[in-house]
């Protein structure tokens with residue numbers, strides 16, 4: 254049940270046939286784990302808190318640096334030196350006191366990650382490196398947790414959705430079986446803020462659609478966004494029957 258304060262707060266959702274009261278109640282019941290509170294995690298967390306996701310868990314081990322402020326829109330100059338998860342938690346509670354927010358101020362190993370996933374309905378991978386992505390993917394496959402992956406570099410973004418509750422879902426490792434450490438990242442290659450912001454925002458949109466029961470057009474697909482032309486390319490991700498993570502290995 255939604256309180257009068259919630260009915261008012263979410264009135265623009267309630268006007269939508271696609272959300273309505275039942276959709277808003279589903280958002281309230283939802284628990285989302287966001288891993289990485291950088292340029293992707295910032296807009297994703299702000300939108301999901303605003304939308305009324307009832308339980309948000311934030312994970313990151315970093316503190317805020319001045320070079321983050323060009324794109325990580327949760328943070329302000331006064332926040333430099335503070336832990337990203339603590340600042341984000343505070344801002345999310347300021348936006349929406351109706352929801353619960355918990356922070357994990359560390360890099361989670363496989364064991365803790367698996368434990369957290371047993372409590373999460375969906376995970377947003379907002380990290381910036383291949384090693385973390387492979388670890389998160391494996392834990393999501395093992396626990397059958399839906400996973401929305403975002404990535405961005407320079408003027409290009411990527412978006413993927415793997416619903417590991419579904420029998421024949423592909424996984425991140427099917428697409429990138431070579432787990433060699435990637436050499437490109439934002440700190441050595443650069444990034445434009447709105448490019449990473451677009452992808453993080455769409456991770457939030459796919460999350461809201463998931464919980465209100467709208468179909469996703471991006472499951473088992475890789476969407477690539479070109480920030481120069483604003484064109485999108487779409488590639489199907491086929492499940493690899495011999496995938497070391499989701500297949501026969």
Ligand SMILES: [Zn+2]
Nearest residue numbers: 424427496499
């Ligand atoms: Zn796989």
